[in-house]
Amino acid sequence: MAGYVSDAVIRRLPGYYRHLQELEREGAQQISSQELGARMNLTASQIRQDINCFGGFGRQGYGYSVPELRENIGRILGIDRIHSMLIVGAGNIGRAIANSNSFEAxxxxxxxxxxxxxxxxxxxxGDLTVMDMADIHDYIxxxxxxxxxxxxxxxxxxxxxxxxxxxxxxxxWNFAPVDLKLPEGCVLMNVHLEEGLQVLSYRMLNKRPR
Amino acid sequence: MAGYVSDAVIRRLPGYYRHLQELEREGAQQISSQELGARMNLTASQIRQDINCFGGFGRQGYGYSVPELRENIGRILGIDRIHSMLIVGAGNIGRAIANSNSFEAxxxxxxxxxxxxxxxxxxxxGDLTVMDMADIHDYIxxxxxxxxxxxxxxxxxxxxxxxxxxxxxxxxWNFAPVDLKLPEGCVLMNVHLEEGLQVLSYRMLNKRPR
Known part of the structure; x- marks a missing residue:
């Protein structure tokens, strides 16, 4: 596996995984970088570059094996295992995540x-009972x-x-609109919903006229 | 205002806006790129570069006026006006957004x-009654x-x-895990929650040891 991989490439990996899952369900065995690119709105050369970051998995002229590439990307993402999540906050977002079964799947x-x-x-x-924050230390x-x-x-x-x-x-996995300062060794993924809306607002204002 | 501005800069603007709002609440009138950078985990030169993309707003040696910069970034983002949103889907996510008042604010x-x-x-x-999808054309x-x-x-x-x-x-504002193909003239912001979790999983696997 390659060394440093840019955050932009890593953020595209789940999209690859999703499309490869769909292709597998459709029964596809092989896919070329051209075909995969057309599906994902990326160029073929972008696809090849991204996948090369992780050591290839393709053969010149044969394209990629759909199940192999899907499996490899899953392994790189670390989603070939079960992750257990604890939610703090039983408000709108906490409830929505607890109730959803798409993460579980x-x-x-x-x-x-x-x-x-x-x-x-x-x-x-759903299946959970909201617990008292005072008991979280013991739970963990x-x-x-x-x-x-x-x-x-x-x-x-x-x-x-x-x-x-x-x-x-x-x-x-942080849904609060703050930039957390975490100790060394911690990792973080922010979901700043409102900021996404603001970016959408920018795009509305700056789109090219039809 | 400048011409082309990269998506990465635009995605940072809501963070600027949020920090400047906080600074305003704290009563700050002026801020240097050094101070703002320290708050946002960015370098001073990154801050100056970002803000220069939109035509400056600072004076050499004086830093930025907090209320002016906040207002200018708000105007650039187009959040100096009211946006009305219609939600399709009254499941977990649709309900959470309808119930939240942080977007409204x-x-x-x-x-x-x-x-x-x-x-x-x-x-x-909340204050809304779930309407029948059959009536959405008339509503719009x-x-x-x-x-x-x-x-x-x-x-x-x-x-x-x-x-x-x-x-x-x-x-x-799309929460479904699909890459939508939209007609020319449409703008889109995706919130792919599950893909964010997968990126977090990658970071867990690839973090530097303590």
Whole structure:
């Protein structure tokens, strides 16, 4: 496997994985970089470049084996295993993630959801019961937790992340609109929904006229 | 204002806007590129480069005026106005967005939510009543709709987007895990939640050891 790979390439990998999954379902065995590019709105040379970053997997003139490439990209992404997720915050976003089964289907299993609100603690969300934030330390000590989903208000997100990282959590999927400062060794993925809307607003204002 | 601005710069603008809003709330009048960079985990020269893309707004040795820069970036993003949003799909994500008031607070107002499910049509989500998808054409004809939120299953997202664009909708905030093909003149922002989780998984696997 290659050394440094740019963030832009890594962010495209899940798209490759998704398209290859669809191709597998359609029964495709082989695909050329041209065909894959047309599907993904990328050029054939972009496709070849991206895949070369990870050591090839194709043969000149034969294209790529769909199942092999899908499997290899899955392994590179680390999604060939189960990840257990704990959600902090049983508000709109926390509930939506807990209720969704699309993450579960790809190996990201929500195993617990916590809140501080006495009105929410003890209520059911799908198969889960909302637990008391006061018990989160014990829960983490007793259970395997790979990822913490931060679905808390912006003003407490940093404190919650800090607390959880002191309990050993090293991966955060953050929905709060803040730039978290995390200890060395932690990894982070931000979903700043509102900022996405603002980028959409920019695109609306700056699109080429029809 | 400058001509072509890269997507990477545009995607950073909402972060600038958020930090400048916070600074304004804290009562800051002026900020240097060094100070702003430290807050945002960017270098001072990156900050100056980004802001120069849009024609400056700073004075050598004085830094930036916080309220002016915030206002200018808001204007560039087009968030100095109200956007009305229509949600298609009253599932987990559609409900979470309809129930949230953080979008509303920054001028993105959800004005209607539609679904095809007779069990959902007529039910209340916050201040809204879920409407019948069969009535969406009439609704769009009679009301100002700036943005359509696609919170529908992947297998129908393309068809729904096509239908709505034929009714004149030109901006889509898409939560379905598909690469939509939209007519010329349409703009799109994707939120592929599951793909973000996969990138997080990659980062977990490839982080430098503590």
């Amino acid at each position: 790809s190996g990201f299993q929500t195993t617990a959801i916590f809140d501080v609100d006495p009105q929410k603690i003890g209520t059911r969300i 000590a007793d259970n395997k937790v790979d990822i913490c989903v931060l679905a808390v208000p912006a003003n407490i997100a940093q404190a919650v992340a800090q607390e959880l990282s002191s309990y050993g959590i090293e991966a955060f | 920054s001028g993105f107002q959800t004005t209607a939510i539609f679904d095809v499910d007779p069990q959902k049509i007529g039910t209340r989500i 004809a009679d009301n100002k709709v700036d943005i359509c939120v696609l919170a529908v299953p992947a297998n129908i997202a393309q068809a729904v987007a096509q239908e709505l664009s034929s009714y004149g909708i030109e901006a889509f």
